[in-house]
Amino acid sequence: MTHLSQDHTDLASQSEIRCATCFLRQSGFCGALLDARSRLPIRQDSRTTGAGETICFEGDPSEYVCILCHGWAVRSKQIADGRRQILSVLLPGEMFSSMMIFEENISFSVQAVTDVLVTRFNRADVKSALMIGPAVLHAVADVCITELREADQLLICLGRCNAEERMARFFLSLSRRLNSHRVNHHQRRHRFPLRQQDLADIMGLTPIHINRVIGRFRRAKYIEMSSGYLTIINKAALERICRCQFKDRGLAKIL
Protein backbone atom coordinates (compact mmCIF):
# COMPACT_ATOMS: atom_id res chain seq x y z
CA MET A 1 0.00 0.00 0.00
CA THR A 2 2.95 2.27 -0.37
CA HIS A 3 1.32 4.08 -3.25
CA LEU A 4 -1.49 5.45 -1.17
CA SER A 5 -0.97 9.03 -0.14
CA GLN A 6 -2.98 10.06 2.87
CA ASP A 7 -2.39 13.77 2.98
CA HIS A 8 -6.01 14.67 2.40
CA THR A 9 -8.79 15.01 4.90
CA ASP A 10 -11.72 12.67 4.97
CA LEU A 11 -9.64 9.65 4.10
CA ALA A 12 -11.19 6.25 4.18
CA SER A 13 -9.90 3.77 6.70
CA GLN A 14 -7.09 1.48 5.69
CA SER A 15 -9.41 -1.48 5.52
CA GLU A 16 -11.74 0.33 3.16
CA ILE A 17 -8.83 1.25 0.93
CA ARG A 18 -7.56 -2.26 0.86
CA CYS A 19 -11.02 -3.43 -0.06
CA ALA A 20 -11.20 -0.75 -2.74
CA THR A 21 -7.92 -1.68 -4.37
CA CYS A 22 -8.80 -5.32 -4.29
CA PHE A 23 -12.15 -4.53 -5.83
CA LEU A 24 -10.69 -2.24 -8.46
CA ARG A 25 -8.42 -4.91 -9.78
CA GLN A 26 -11.46 -6.71 -11.11
CA SER A 27 -12.43 -3.89 -13.42
CA GLY A 28 -10.64 -3.67 -16.76
CA PHE A 29 -9.40 -0.16 -16.50
CA CYS A 30 -8.19 -0.30 -12.94
CA GLY A 31 -6.67 -3.71 -13.37
CA ALA A 32 -4.60 -2.51 -16.30
CA LEU A 33 -3.66 0.63 -14.43
CA LEU A 34 -2.58 -1.17 -11.29
CA ASP A 35 -0.54 -3.58 -13.37
CA ALA A 36 1.15 -0.63 -15.07
CA ARG A 37 2.47 0.43 -11.68
CA SER A 38 5.28 -2.07 -12.00
CA ARG A 39 6.74 0.21 -14.66
CA LEU A 40 5.48 3.61 -13.60
CA PRO A 41 4.35 5.14 -10.30
CA ILE A 42 0.68 6.08 -10.31
CA ARG A 43 -0.41 8.16 -7.38
CA GLN A 44 -3.74 7.26 -5.89
CA ASP A 45 -5.89 7.92 -2.86
CA SER A 46 -9.38 7.18 -1.62
CA ARG A 47 -11.97 9.23 0.17
CA THR A 48 -15.50 8.87 1.38
CA THR A 49 -18.41 11.21 0.83
CA GLY A 50 -21.78 11.25 2.55
CA ALA A 51 -25.08 10.59 0.82
CA GLY A 52 -26.48 13.63 -0.95
CA GLU A 53 -23.21 15.52 -1.04
CA THR A 54 -21.64 16.73 -4.26
CA ILE A 55 -18.32 15.13 -5.11
CA CYS A 56 -17.35 17.20 -8.17
CA PHE A 57 -18.72 20.52 -9.34
CA GLU A 58 -19.26 21.34 -12.99
CA GLY A 59 -16.47 23.53 -14.32
CA ASP A 60 -14.02 22.82 -11.52
CA PRO A 61 -10.47 21.86 -12.42
CA SER A 62 -9.55 18.33 -11.48
CA GLU A 63 -6.22 16.55 -11.39
CA TYR A 64 -7.87 13.23 -10.74
CA VAL A 65 -9.42 10.34 -12.56
CA CYS A 66 -12.14 9.18 -10.20
CA ILE A 67 -13.50 5.67 -9.78
CA LEU A 68 -16.53 4.90 -7.68
CA CYS A 69 -15.61 1.98 -5.43
CA HIS A 70 -18.59 1.71 -3.16
CA GLY A 71 -22.12 3.09 -3.21
CA TRP A 72 -24.16 4.84 -5.89
CA ALA A 73 -23.67 8.25 -7.49
CA VAL A 74 -25.07 10.24 -10.40
CA ARG A 75 -23.29 12.36 -12.99
CA SER A 76 -25.38 15.37 -13.94
CA LYS A 77 -25.53 18.80 -15.52
CA GLN A 78 -27.66 21.69 -14.39
CA ILE A 79 -29.16 24.78 -15.93
CA ALA A 80 -29.47 27.94 -13.94
CA ASP A 81 -33.18 27.80 -13.18
CA GLY A 82 -32.59 24.56 -11.30
CA ARG A 83 -33.46 22.03 -13.95
CA ARG A 84 -31.12 19.07 -13.68
CA GLN A 85 -30.41 16.29 -16.13
CA ILE A 86 -28.68 13.16 -14.94
CA LEU A 87 -26.32 11.92 -17.64
CA SER A 88 -25.45 8.61 -16.05
CA VAL A 89 -25.95 6.54 -12.94
CA LEU A 90 -22.62 5.45 -11.52
CA LEU A 91 -22.33 2.00 -9.99
CA PRO A 92 -19.40 0.54 -8.04
CA GLY A 93 -16.36 -0.01 -10.23
CA GLU A 94 -17.20 2.67 -12.75
CA MET A 95 -15.20 5.69 -13.77
CA PHE A 96 -17.08 8.98 -13.40
CA SER A 97 -16.38 9.70 -17.06
CA SER A 98 -13.57 9.02 -19.48
CA MET A 99 -13.48 12.76 -20.02
CA MET A 100 -11.68 12.99 -16.68
CA ILE A 101 -8.57 11.42 -18.23
CA PHE A 102 -8.12 14.11 -20.86
CA GLU A 103 -9.82 17.26 -19.65
CA GLU A 104 -8.49 19.70 -17.11
CA ASN A 105 -11.92 21.00 -16.19
CA ILE A 106 -14.84 18.70 -15.76
CA SER A 107 -18.04 19.55 -17.57
CA PHE A 108 -20.42 17.84 -15.16
CA SER A 109 -21.21 17.42 -11.49
CA VAL A 110 -21.19 14.17 -9.57
CA GLN A 111 -23.39 13.67 -6.55
CA ALA A 112 -23.35 10.83 -4.05
CA VAL A 113 -26.69 9.04 -3.80
CA THR A 114 -25.58 6.83 -0.93
CA ASP A 115 -22.46 7.12 1.17
CA VAL A 116 -19.67 6.46 -1.29
CA LEU A 117 -16.02 5.55 -1.47
CA VAL A 118 -14.13 7.09 -4.35
CA THR A 119 -10.63 6.19 -5.48
CA ARG A 120 -8.76 8.90 -7.34
CA PHE A 121 -5.81 8.35 -9.63
CA ASN A 122 -3.49 11.17 -10.57
CA ARG A 123 -4.53 12.29 -14.02
CA ALA A 124 -1.04 13.05 -15.32
CA ASP A 125 0.14 9.62 -14.20
CA VAL A 126 -2.77 7.95 -15.96
CA LYS A 127 -2.01 9.82 -19.15
CA SER A 128 1.61 8.69 -19.01
CA ALA A 129 0.48 5.12 -18.46
CA LEU A 130 -1.39 5.24 -21.78
CA MET A 131 1.84 5.11 -23.75
CA ILE A 132 3.65 2.31 -21.94
CA GLY A 133 1.67 -0.48 -23.55
CA PRO A 134 -1.58 -1.37 -25.21
CA ALA A 135 -3.30 -2.74 -22.08
CA VAL A 136 -4.15 0.58 -20.46
CA LEU A 137 -4.99 2.11 -23.81
CA HIS A 138 -7.47 -0.62 -24.63
CA ALA A 139 -9.00 -0.43 -21.20
CA VAL A 140 -9.52 3.30 -21.63
CA ALA A 141 -10.96 2.80 -25.08
CA ASP A 142 -13.39 0.32 -23.55
CA VAL A 143 -14.56 2.78 -20.94
CA CYS A 144 -14.89 5.46 -23.55
CA ILE A 145 -16.89 3.35 -25.95
CA THR A 146 -19.22 2.08 -23.25
CA GLU A 147 -19.89 5.66 -22.29
CA LEU A 148 -20.59 6.72 -25.87
CA ARG A 149 -22.91 3.81 -26.42
CA GLU A 150 -24.83 4.48 -23.22
CA ALA A 151 -25.16 8.11 -24.18
CA ASP A 152 -26.61 7.13 -27.56
CA GLN A 153 -29.03 4.81 -25.80
CA LEU A 154 -30.20 7.51 -23.45
CA LEU A 155 -30.55 9.93 -26.34
CA ILE A 156 -32.92 7.73 -28.26
CA CYS A 157 -34.76 7.09 -25.02
CA LEU A 158 -35.27 10.78 -24.25
CA GLY A 159 -35.91 11.77 -27.82
CA ARG A 160 -38.25 9.08 -29.00
CA CYS A 161 -39.72 7.08 -26.11
CA ASN A 162 -42.67 7.85 -23.88
CA ALA A 163 -42.61 7.67 -20.10
CA GLU A 164 -43.47 3.97 -19.80
CA GLU A 165 -40.91 2.97 -22.40
CA ARG A 166 -38.25 5.05 -20.69
CA MET A 167 -38.95 3.49 -17.29
CA ALA A 168 -39.04 -0.04 -18.67
CA ARG A 169 -35.74 0.43 -20.47
CA PHE A 170 -34.17 1.97 -17.43
CA PHE A 171 -35.21 -0.82 -15.08
CA LEU A 172 -34.08 -3.52 -17.46
CA SER A 173 -30.77 -1.92 -18.24
CA LEU A 174 -30.05 -1.19 -14.59
CA SER A 175 -30.94 -4.70 -13.52
CA ARG A 176 -28.60 -6.00 -16.16
CA ARG A 177 -25.75 -3.79 -15.03
CA LEU A 178 -26.26 -4.71 -11.40
CA ASN A 179 -26.28 -8.41 -12.17
CA SER A 180 -23.08 -8.19 -14.18
CA HIS A 181 -21.33 -7.16 -10.97
CA ARG A 182 -22.33 -10.21 -8.97
CA VAL A 183 -21.83 -13.90 -8.87
CA ASN A 184 -25.51 -14.57 -9.16
CA HIS A 185 -26.38 -13.33 -12.61
CA HIS A 186 -30.11 -13.71 -12.26
CA GLN A 187 -30.85 -11.69 -9.18
CA ARG A 188 -34.23 -10.00 -9.39
CA ARG A 189 -34.12 -8.05 -6.19
CA HIS A 190 -31.72 -5.13 -6.00
CA ARG A 191 -30.71 -2.44 -3.57
CA PHE A 192 -32.19 0.70 -5.09
CA PRO A 193 -31.28 3.99 -3.42
CA LEU A 194 -32.47 6.38 -6.14
CA ARG A 195 -35.32 8.72 -5.21
CA GLN A 196 -38.17 9.42 -7.59
CA GLN A 197 -36.69 12.88 -8.09
CA ASP A 198 -33.51 11.23 -9.36
CA LEU A 199 -35.46 8.97 -11.68
CA ALA A 200 -37.23 12.05 -13.02
CA ASP A 201 -33.92 13.77 -13.68
CA ILE A 202 -32.65 10.70 -15.51
CA MET A 203 -35.66 10.33 -17.76
CA GLY A 204 -36.42 13.96 -18.35
CA LEU A 205 -39.79 13.81 -16.58
CA THR A 206 -41.30 15.13 -13.36
CA PRO A 207 -41.21 13.10 -10.15
CA ILE A 208 -45.01 13.16 -10.09
CA HIS A 209 -45.24 11.53 -13.45
CA ILE A 210 -42.56 9.01 -12.49
CA ASN A 211 -44.66 8.16 -9.51
CA ARG A 212 -47.71 7.49 -11.64
CA VAL A 213 -45.82 5.25 -14.04
CA ILE A 214 -44.31 3.32 -11.16
CA GLY A 215 -47.81 3.01 -9.73
CA ARG A 216 -49.02 1.51 -13.00
CA PHE A 217 -46.08 -0.92 -13.13
CA ARG A 218 -46.72 -1.87 -9.54
CA ARG A 219 -50.43 -2.46 -10.04
CA ALA A 220 -49.66 -4.50 -13.16
CA LYS A 221 -47.25 -6.57 -11.02
CA TYR A 222 -44.30 -5.75 -13.25
CA ILE A 223 -42.15 -4.51 -10.41
CA GLU A 224 -42.07 -3.97 -6.68
CA MET A 225 -40.41 -1.01 -5.04
CA SER A 226 -40.22 -0.33 -1.35
CA SER A 227 -37.83 0.69 1.38
CA GLY A 228 -34.86 1.06 -0.89
CA TYR A 229 -35.29 -2.15 -2.84
CA LEU A 230 -36.40 -2.85 -6.39
CA THR A 231 -37.70 -6.20 -7.56
CA ILE A 232 -38.30 -7.05 -11.19
CA ILE A 233 -41.33 -9.34 -11.01
CA ASN A 234 -42.31 -9.57 -14.66
CA LYS A 235 -39.23 -9.00 -16.76
CA ALA A 236 -40.98 -10.27 -19.90
CA ALA A 237 -43.66 -7.63 -19.60
CA LEU A 238 -41.09 -4.86 -19.30
CA GLU A 239 -39.28 -6.26 -22.30
CA ARG A 240 -42.54 -6.32 -24.21
CA ILE A 241 -42.94 -2.61 -23.60
CA CYS A 242 -39.58 -1.99 -25.25
CA ARG A 243 -39.29 -4.95 -27.56
CA CYS A 244 -41.76 -3.82 -30.18
CA GLN A 245 -39.31 -1.02 -30.82
CA PHE A 246 -36.12 -2.80 -31.54
CA LYS A 247 -35.08 -3.87 -34.97
CA ASP A 248 -33.93 -7.46 -35.14
CA ARG A 249 -31.25 -8.18 -32.56
CA GLY A 250 -32.18 -9.12 -29.01
CA LEU A 251 -32.56 -6.82 -26.09
CA ALA A 252 -29.31 -7.92 -24.48
CA LYS A 253 -27.26 -6.06 -27.02
CA ILE A 254 -29.27 -2.93 -26.73
CA LEU A 255 -29.97 -2.40 -23.07
Added chain:
Amino acid sequence: MTHLSQDHTDLASQSEIRCATCFLRQSGFCGALLDARSRLPIRQDSRTTGAGETICFEGDPSEYVCILCHGWAVRSKQIADGRRQILSVLLPGEMFSSMMIFEENISFSVQAVTDVLVTRFNRADVKSALMIGPAVLHAVADVCITELREADQLLICLGRCNAEERMARFFLSLSRRLNSHRVNHHQRRHRFPLRQQDLADIMGLTPIHINRVIGRFRRAKYIEMSSGYLTIINKAALERICRCQFKDRGLAKIL
Protein backbone atom coordinates in the same frame (compact mmCIF):
# COMPACT_ATOMS: atom_id res chain seq x y z
CA MET B 1 -1.35 9.77 -53.92
CA THR B 2 0.22 6.34 -53.86
CA HIS B 3 -1.66 5.39 -50.75
CA LEU B 4 -5.04 5.62 -52.37
CA SER B 5 -6.46 2.29 -53.28
CA GLN B 6 -9.06 2.45 -55.98
CA ASP B 7 -10.33 -1.07 -56.01
CA HIS B 8 -13.82 -0.14 -54.92
CA THR B 9 -16.71 0.98 -57.03
CA ASP B 10 -18.17 4.41 -56.77
CA LEU B 11 -14.82 6.08 -56.29
CA ALA B 12 -14.57 9.82 -56.30
CA SER B 13 -12.61 11.46 -59.04
CA GLN B 14 -8.91 12.07 -58.53
CA SER B 15 -9.45 15.79 -58.09
CA GLU B 16 -12.00 15.27 -55.38
CA ILE B 17 -9.65 12.94 -53.56
CA ARG B 18 -6.80 15.38 -53.77
CA CYS B 19 -9.09 18.03 -52.43
CA ALA B 20 -10.19 15.71 -49.66
CA THR B 21 -6.70 14.84 -48.53
CA CYS B 22 -5.67 18.45 -48.61
CA PHE B 23 -8.75 19.34 -46.61
CA LEU B 24 -8.24 16.54 -44.12
CA ARG B 25 -4.81 17.72 -43.19
CA GLN B 26 -6.39 20.73 -41.53
CA SER B 27 -8.29 18.65 -39.03
CA GLY B 28 -6.43 17.48 -35.95
CA PHE B 29 -7.10 13.80 -36.24
CA CYS B 30 -6.44 13.46 -39.95
CA GLY B 31 -3.42 15.71 -39.81
CA ALA B 32 -1.85 13.55 -37.13
CA LEU B 33 -2.80 10.41 -39.01
CA LEU B 34 -1.38 11.55 -42.31
CA ASP B 35 1.83 12.60 -40.58
CA ALA B 36 2.06 9.14 -39.04
CA ARG B 37 2.26 7.68 -42.53
CA SER B 38 5.94 8.50 -42.65
CA ARG B 39 6.43 5.69 -40.15
CA LEU B 40 3.54 3.38 -40.92
CA PRO B 41 1.42 2.70 -43.98
CA ILE B 42 -2.21 3.68 -43.47
CA ARG B 43 -4.53 2.47 -46.16
CA GLN B 44 -7.16 4.93 -47.24
CA ASP B 45 -9.73 5.49 -49.94
CA SER B 46 -12.55 7.88 -50.75
CA ARG B 47 -16.03 7.41 -52.11
CA THR B 48 -19.05 9.51 -52.88
CA THR B 49 -22.63 8.86 -51.90
CA GLY B 50 -25.79 10.51 -53.18
CA ALA B 51 -28.09 12.64 -51.05
CA GLY B 52 -30.55 10.59 -49.03
CA GLU B 53 -28.65 7.36 -49.28
CA THR B 54 -27.47 5.42 -46.27
CA ILE B 55 -23.70 5.16 -45.90
CA CYS B 56 -23.49 2.78 -42.93
CA PHE B 57 -26.14 0.52 -41.48
CA GLU B 58 -26.56 -0.07 -37.77
CA GLY B 59 -25.02 -3.38 -36.73
CA ASP B 60 -22.92 -3.85 -39.83
CA PRO B 61 -19.26 -4.76 -39.42
CA SER B 62 -16.87 -2.09 -40.60
CA GLU B 63 -13.13 -2.17 -41.17
CA TYR B 64 -13.03 1.57 -41.72
CA VAL B 65 -12.73 4.77 -39.81
CA CYS B 66 -14.83 7.19 -41.84
CA ILE B 67 -14.34 10.92 -42.19
CA LEU B 68 -16.86 13.14 -43.91
CA CYS B 69 -14.92 15.33 -46.34
CA HIS B 70 -17.65 17.09 -48.21
CA GLY B 71 -21.35 17.61 -47.66
CA TRP B 72 -23.63 16.96 -44.71
CA ALA B 73 -24.68 13.70 -43.08
CA VAL B 74 -26.50 12.53 -39.96
CA ARG B 75 -25.66 9.73 -37.55
CA SER B 76 -28.80 8.08 -36.23
CA LYS B 77 -30.41 5.11 -34.54
CA GLN B 78 -33.81 3.66 -35.26
CA ILE B 79 -36.41 1.65 -33.43
CA ALA B 80 -38.50 -0.90 -35.23
CA ASP B 81 -41.71 1.08 -35.55
CA GLY B 82 -39.86 3.65 -37.60
CA ARG B 83 -39.05 6.21 -34.97
CA ARG B 84 -35.61 7.66 -35.64
CA GLN B 85 -33.32 9.66 -33.38
CA ILE B 86 -30.45 11.59 -34.90
CA LEU B 87 -27.47 11.42 -32.55
CA SER B 88 -25.31 13.95 -34.34
CA VAL B 89 -25.13 16.11 -37.44
CA LEU B 90 -21.89 15.48 -39.31
CA LEU B 91 -20.16 18.41 -40.97
CA PRO B 92 -17.15 18.33 -43.31
CA GLY B 93 -13.98 17.27 -41.54
CA GLU B 94 -15.71 15.25 -38.86
CA MET B 95 -15.32 11.59 -38.02
CA PHE B 96 -18.59 9.64 -38.03
CA SER B 97 -17.88 8.56 -34.48
CA SER B 98 -14.80 7.71 -32.46
CA MET B 99 -16.48 4.37 -31.83
CA MET B 100 -15.44 3.41 -35.35
CA ILE B 101 -11.81 3.22 -34.26
CA PHE B 102 -12.39 0.56 -31.62
CA GLU B 103 -15.56 -1.31 -32.51
CA GLU B 104 -15.92 -4.02 -35.10
CA ASN B 105 -19.63 -3.45 -35.54
CA ILE B 106 -21.08 -0.01 -35.67
CA SER B 107 -24.03 0.75 -33.43
CA PHE B 108 -25.58 3.47 -35.58
CA SER B 109 -26.53 4.35 -39.14
CA VAL B 110 -25.16 7.23 -41.15
CA GLN B 111 -27.21 8.87 -43.89
CA ALA B 112 -26.09 11.41 -46.45
CA VAL B 113 -28.15 14.60 -46.32
CA THR B 114 -26.46 16.11 -49.38
CA ASP B 115 -24.18 14.41 -51.84
CA VAL B 116 -21.14 13.55 -49.77
CA LEU B 117 -17.52 12.56 -50.10
CA VAL B 118 -16.27 10.19 -47.43
CA THR B 119 -12.65 9.23 -46.80
CA ARG B 120 -12.13 5.90 -45.12
CA PHE B 121 -9.01 4.87 -43.23
CA ASN B 122 -8.27 1.25 -42.53
CA ARG B 123 -9.28 0.65 -38.93
CA ALA B 124 -6.46 -1.74 -38.06
CA ASP B 125 -3.92 0.72 -39.43
CA VAL B 126 -5.39 3.53 -37.37
CA LYS B 127 -5.25 1.42 -34.24
CA SER B 128 -1.60 0.66 -34.87
CA ALA B 129 -0.89 4.34 -35.39
CA LEU B 130 -2.14 5.03 -31.88
CA MET B 131 0.96 3.50 -30.33
CA ILE B 132 3.65 5.12 -32.45
CA GLY B 133 3.50 8.48 -30.70
CA PRO B 134 1.34 10.78 -28.66
CA ALA B 135 0.12 12.90 -31.59
CA VAL B 136 -2.43 10.48 -32.98
CA LEU B 137 -3.50 9.45 -29.52
CA HIS B 138 -4.20 12.99 -28.46
CA ALA B 139 -6.05 13.69 -31.67
CA VAL B 140 -8.27 10.67 -31.06
CA ALA B 141 -8.82 11.69 -27.46
CA ASP B 142 -9.91 15.08 -28.74
CA VAL B 143 -12.45 13.59 -31.11
CA CYS B 144 -13.71 11.32 -28.40
CA ILE B 145 -14.10 14.06 -25.81
CA THR B 146 -15.84 16.38 -28.24
CA GLU B 147 -18.28 13.62 -29.00
CA LEU B 148 -18.94 12.90 -25.33
CA ARG B 149 -19.47 16.56 -24.57
CA GLU B 150 -21.86 17.02 -27.47
CA ALA B 151 -23.80 13.98 -26.36
CA ASP B 152 -24.14 15.43 -22.87
CA GLN B 153 -25.32 18.69 -24.37
CA LEU B 154 -27.93 17.00 -26.47
CA LEU B 155 -29.05 14.95 -23.48
CA ILE B 156 -29.79 17.97 -21.35
CA CYS B 157 -31.47 19.52 -24.36
CA LEU B 158 -33.80 16.57 -24.93
CA GLY B 159 -34.38 15.90 -21.27
CA ARG B 160 -34.95 19.35 -19.90
CA CYS B 161 -35.61 21.91 -22.65
CA ASN B 162 -38.82 22.75 -24.46
CA ALA B 163 -39.14 23.01 -28.22
CA GLU B 164 -38.11 26.66 -28.53
CA GLU B 165 -35.09 26.20 -26.30
CA ARG B 166 -34.02 23.16 -28.26
CA MET B 167 -34.28 24.96 -31.59
CA ALA B 168 -32.47 28.04 -30.32
CA ARG B 169 -29.64 25.96 -28.91
CA PHE B 170 -29.40 23.95 -32.08
CA PHE B 171 -29.23 26.96 -34.37
CA LEU B 172 -26.62 28.69 -32.22
CA SER B 173 -24.47 25.65 -31.82
CA LEU B 174 -24.66 24.79 -35.50
CA SER B 175 -23.83 28.32 -36.57
CA ARG B 176 -20.86 28.23 -34.26
CA ARG B 177 -19.63 24.94 -35.67
CA LEU B 178 -20.06 26.12 -39.23
CA ASN B 179 -18.17 29.33 -38.59
CA SER B 180 -15.28 27.52 -36.99
CA HIS B 181 -14.66 25.86 -40.36
CA ARG B 182 -14.27 29.07 -42.31
CA VAL B 183 -12.01 32.06 -42.59
CA ASN B 184 -14.84 34.43 -41.86
CA HIS B 185 -15.80 33.66 -38.30
CA HIS B 186 -18.87 35.84 -38.21
CA GLN B 187 -20.88 34.53 -41.09
CA ARG B 188 -24.59 34.72 -40.39
CA ARG B 189 -25.84 33.04 -43.52
CA HIS B 190 -25.24 29.34 -43.92
CA ARG B 191 -25.98 26.59 -46.36
CA PHE B 192 -28.62 24.50 -44.61
CA PRO B 193 -29.67 21.28 -46.26
CA LEU B 194 -31.54 19.66 -43.35
CA ARG B 195 -35.25 19.04 -43.85
CA GLN B 196 -37.75 19.72 -41.11
CA GLN B 197 -38.10 15.97 -40.69
CA ASP B 198 -34.37 15.81 -39.89
CA LEU B 199 -34.67 18.65 -37.41
CA ALA B 200 -37.54 16.80 -35.78
CA ASP B 201 -35.43 13.65 -35.47
CA ILE B 202 -32.61 15.64 -33.90
CA MET B 203 -34.75 17.38 -31.31
CA GLY B 204 -37.10 14.54 -30.52
CA LEU B 205 -40.16 16.37 -31.87
CA THR B 206 -42.52 16.07 -34.84
CA PRO B 207 -41.82 17.91 -38.09
CA ILE B 208 -45.13 19.74 -37.70
CA HIS B 209 -44.15 21.16 -34.38
CA ILE B 210 -40.71 22.05 -35.73
CA ASN B 211 -42.47 23.94 -38.48
CA ARG B 212 -44.53 25.95 -35.99
CA VAL B 213 -41.51 26.89 -33.90
CA ILE B 214 -39.59 27.93 -37.01
CA GLY B 215 -42.62 29.97 -37.99
CA ARG B 216 -42.54 31.78 -34.66
CA PHE B 217 -38.80 32.43 -34.96
CA ARG B 218 -39.33 33.72 -38.46
CA ARG B 219 -42.17 36.02 -37.52
CA ALA B 220 -40.13 37.31 -34.58
CA LYS B 221 -37.31 38.02 -37.06
CA TYR B 222 -34.88 35.79 -35.20
CA ILE B 223 -33.98 33.73 -38.22
CA GLU B 224 -34.66 33.36 -41.92
CA MET B 225 -34.89 30.02 -43.68
CA SER B 226 -35.49 29.45 -47.33
CA SER B 227 -34.28 27.48 -50.30
CA GLY B 228 -31.60 25.64 -48.41
CA TYR B 229 -30.16 28.58 -46.51
CA LEU B 230 -30.32 29.62 -42.88
CA THR B 231 -29.67 33.15 -41.67
CA ILE B 232 -29.31 34.07 -38.02
CA ILE B 233 -30.84 37.54 -37.90
CA ASN B 234 -31.13 38.09 -34.17
CA LYS B 235 -28.50 36.03 -32.45
CA ALA B 236 -28.97 37.86 -29.17
CA ALA B 237 -32.62 36.88 -29.04
CA LEU B 238 -31.80 33.24 -29.57
CA GLU B 239 -29.18 33.46 -26.87
CA ARG B 240 -31.73 35.03 -24.57
CA ILE B 241 -33.97 32.02 -25.02
CA CYS B 242 -31.16 29.77 -23.79
CA ARG B 243 -29.18 32.13 -21.62
CA CYS B 244 -31.56 32.29 -18.69
CA GLN B 245 -30.71 28.65 -18.25
CA PHE B 246 -26.99 28.67 -18.01
CA LYS B 247 -25.17 28.96 -14.75
CA ASP B 248 -22.39 31.52 -14.88
CA ARG B 249 -20.10 30.92 -17.80
CA GLY B 250 -20.90 32.26 -21.26
CA LEU B 251 -22.67 30.46 -24.03
CA ALA B 252 -19.49 29.90 -26.00
CA LYS B 253 -18.32 27.19 -23.65
CA ILE B 254 -21.61 25.44 -23.61
CA LEU B 255 -22.93 25.41 -27.16
Added chain:
DNA sequence: CGTACGGTTGAGTCGCGTCAAGCATGGTGG
Protein backbone atom coordinates in the same frame (compact mmCIF):
# COMPACT_ATOMS: atom_id res chain seq x y z
C1' DC C 1 -49.56 17.84 -67.18
C1' DG C 2 -49.44 14.69 -63.37
C1' DT C 3 -46.81 13.15 -59.57
C1' DA C 4 -43.80 13.40 -55.57
C1' DC C 5 -41.86 15.72 -51.98
C1' DG C 6 -41.55 18.94 -48.45
C1' DG C 7 -43.41 22.93 -46.21
C1' DT C 8 -47.56 25.26 -44.09
C1' DT C 9 -51.76 25.68 -41.49
C1' DG C 10 -55.95 24.40 -38.69
C1' DA C 11 -58.80 21.56 -35.40
C1' DG C 12 -58.96 18.36 -31.94
C1' DT C 13 -56.71 15.18 -28.57
C1' DC C 14 -53.65 13.46 -25.12
C1' DG C 15 -49.43 12.91 -22.45
C1' DC C 16 -47.17 15.11 -19.28
C1' DG C 17 -46.53 19.32 -16.29
C1' DT C 18 -48.28 22.28 -12.59
C1' DC C 19 -50.40 23.26 -8.38
C1' DA C 20 -51.97 21.68 -4.21
C1' DA C 21 -53.17 18.71 -0.55
C1' DG C 22 -52.58 14.57 2.21
C1' DC C 23 -49.84 10.66 4.02
C1' DA C 24 -45.93 7.85 5.91
C1' DT C 25 -41.57 7.71 7.84
C1' DG C 26 -37.61 8.86 10.63
C1' DG C 27 -35.03 12.02 13.45
C1' DT C 28 -34.95 15.62 17.08
C1' DG C 29 -35.71 17.78 21.26
C1' DG C 30 -38.62 18.79 25.11
Added chain:
DNA sequence: CCACCATGCTTGACGCGACTCAACCGTACG
Protein backbone atom coordinates in the same frame (compact mmCIF):
# COMPACT_ATOMS: atom_id res chain seq x y z
C1' DC D 1 -43.30 9.52 25.88
C1' DC D 2 -45.16 12.60 22.48
C1' DA D 3 -45.19 17.07 19.67
C1' DC D 4 -42.60 18.74 15.85
C1' DC D 5 -40.42 18.97 11.64
C1' DA D 6 -38.18 17.52 7.28
C1' DT D 7 -38.17 14.52 3.57
C1' DG D 8 -40.09 11.82 0.15
C1' DC D 9 -44.13 9.28 -1.65
C1' DT D 10 -49.01 9.44 -3.26
C1' DT D 11 -53.16 11.24 -5.26
C1' DG D 12 -56.50 14.56 -7.56
C1' DA D 13 -57.85 18.56 -10.54
C1' DC D 14 -56.65 21.25 -14.17
C1' DG D 15 -53.93 23.40 -18.01
C1' DC D 16 -50.70 23.49 -21.70
C1' DG D 17 -47.28 21.94 -24.97
C1' DA D 18 -46.65 18.77 -28.27
C1' DC D 19 -48.86 15.03 -31.15
C1' DT D 20 -52.27 13.43 -34.64
C1' DC D 21 -55.03 13.79 -38.50
C1' DA D 22 -56.07 16.14 -42.46
C1' DA D 23 -56.07 19.42 -46.01
C1' DC D 24 -53.70 22.63 -48.94
C1' DC D 25 -49.75 24.86 -51.21
C1' DG D 26 -45.33 25.55 -53.78
C1' DT D 27 -41.65 23.69 -56.28
C1' DA D 28 -39.06 20.30 -58.89
C1' DC D 29 -39.15 16.83 -62.13
C1' DG D 30 -40.27 13.33 -65.60
